[in-house]
Amino acid sequence: MHTVPTLLVPPRVKIVEVGPRDGLQNEPVSVSTEDKIKLVQKLAQAGCRYIEAGSFVSPKWVPSMANSFQTMTKLREWKEKQGPEYEPLVLSCLVPNLAGLHQAIQVKAGEIAVFGSASETFSNKNINCSIDESLERFALVVAEANTARIPVRAYLSCVIGCPYQGRIPPLAVAQMAEKLLALGCHELSLGDTIGVGTPTTTIALLKELQHVLGNDVDKLAVHFHDTHGQALANILVSLESGIATVDASVAGLGGCPYAPGASGNVATEDVVYMLNGLGVETGIDLDKLVEAGDFICEVLDRPSRSRAGTAISAIQKRKAP
Numbered sequence: 001m002h003t004v005p006t007l008l009v010p011p012r013v014k015i016v017e018v019g020p021r022d023g024l025q026n027e028p029v030s031v032s033t034e035d036k037i038k039l040v041q042k043l044a045q046a047g048c049r050y051i052e053a054g055s056f057v058s059p060k061w062v063p064s065m066a067n068s069f070q071t072m073t074k075l076r077e078w079k080e081k082q083g084p085e086y087e088p089l090v091l092s093c094l095v096p097n098l099a100g101l102h103q104a105i106q107v108k109a110g111e112i113a114v115f116g117s118a119s120e121t122f123s124n125k126n127i128n129c130s131i132d133e134s135l136e137r138f139a140l141v142v143a144e145a146n147t148a149r150i151p152v153r154a155y156l157s158c159v160i161g162c163p164y165q166g167r168i169p170p171l172a173v174a175q176m177a178e179k180l181l182a183l184g185c186h187e188l189s190l191g192d193t194i195g196v197g198t199p200t201t202t203i204a205l206l207k208e209l210q211h212v213l214g215n216d217v218d219k220l221a222v223h224f225h226d227t228h229g230q231a232l233a234n235i236l237v238s239l240e241s242g243i244a245t246v247d248a249s250v251a252g253l254g255g256c257p258y259a260p261g262a263s264g265n266v267a268t269e270d271v272v273y274m275l276n277g278l279g280v281e282t283g284i285d286l287d288k289l290v291e292a293g294d295f296i297c298e299v300l301d302r303p304s305r306s307r308a309g310t311a312i313s314a315i316q317k318r319k320a321p
């Protein structure tokens with residue numbers, strides 16, 4: 001018999017809650033500004049301190065994000081009225097170009113995220129330009145965001161597989177990651193956009209990234225979709241490889257409109273449940289997080305995709321007077 005291994009994971013993990021953006025961008029039901037605001041407030045009350053709350057993309061491309069300007073404006077006004085407990089709350093939004101950045105500056109976004117791809121075809125389908133053109137656009141966005149003192153996160157999609165091109169070699173991903181970080185992004189989130197990764201392919205990717213990025217590997221975050229039920233396993237091996245930032249979406253909402261077959265992101269409730277079990281600090285109150293998940297599922301009129309969320313919600317309902 002093998003020796004039972006001791007899991008070596010970071011003592012604290014930063015959770016980036018992407019439900020209000022990645023979660024809602026692909027929903028057939030359009031969610032009102034008021035309900036998006038309520039969702040973000042509930043997530044913040046549960047202790048989430050990094051929340052992606054909108055997307056300044058073309059409303060013709062992603063109609064469900066068309067109310068991001070109002071949502072972000074009202075949320076900033078709400079945040080300013082809260083006490084010091086909410087000062088660390090970062091409300092971020094997705095930005096593909098300078099037109100998006102200018103909206104982010106107007107709403108005083110706490111952070112923006114540019115989003116590129118390791119797959120040429122996905123880049124064209126998602127943002128209508130080649131990888132090289134996207135890097136030229138992002139360079140302008142990052143430079144102007146730096147002048148406006150807005151921190152920039154970067155996403156890199158299709159890091160394991162692409163819905164159009166199939167398997168993406170780890171070296172191609174690492175080279176693109178290097179280019180995105182060289183622009184001045186403080187964090188780089190690795191997107192398994194269609195959820196095809198397994199622990200083996202995840203470890204192979206992270207090894208290549210460690211080799212190419214050196215110390216910059218500390219800037220990496222992981223963003224797994226749970227299409228094949230591998231997201232938690234992939235997160236666990238990522239934590240063991242030293243990753244300490246994990247993206248997740250409340251109730252497992254999500255999917256990219258330009259990635260056919262992609263299902264929801266890993267559910268935040270499931271990630272927090274696992275991290276609690278590992279003794280890893282997240283600052284998130286799981287019971288309150290489950291309430292936020294129940295709220296948005298009621299709005300969308302569909303069940304939660306979170307296993308932990310569904311189980312905890314049932315216990316909460318049994319205990320309710």
Ligand SMILES: CC(C)(COP(=O)([O-])OP(=O)([O-])OC[C@H]1O[C@@H](n2cnc3c(N)ncnc32)[C@H](O)[C@@H]1OP(=O)([O-])[O-])[C@@H](O)C(=O)NCCC(=O)NCCSC(=O)C[C@@](C)(O)CC(=O)[O-]
Pocket residue numbers: 022025055056057058059060061062096097098099100101115126127128155156157158191192193223256257258
């Ligand atoms: C990038 C573009 C705009 C290029 O789209 P385009 O058609 O090439 O852009 P354009 O510059 O020719 O402009 C076309 C129209 O869009 C407008 N426009 C132009 N820019 C903006 C803007 N920022 N905000 C609002 N409007 C904008 C512009 O004003 C114009 O309006 P018109 O004159 O026709 O009325 C388009 O392709 C787009 O919006 N794509 C976004 C698609 C998207 O949001 N996909 C989902 C993101 S999720 C993801 O990528 C994966 C991730 C991050 O979750 C991680 C993972 O899981 O892998």
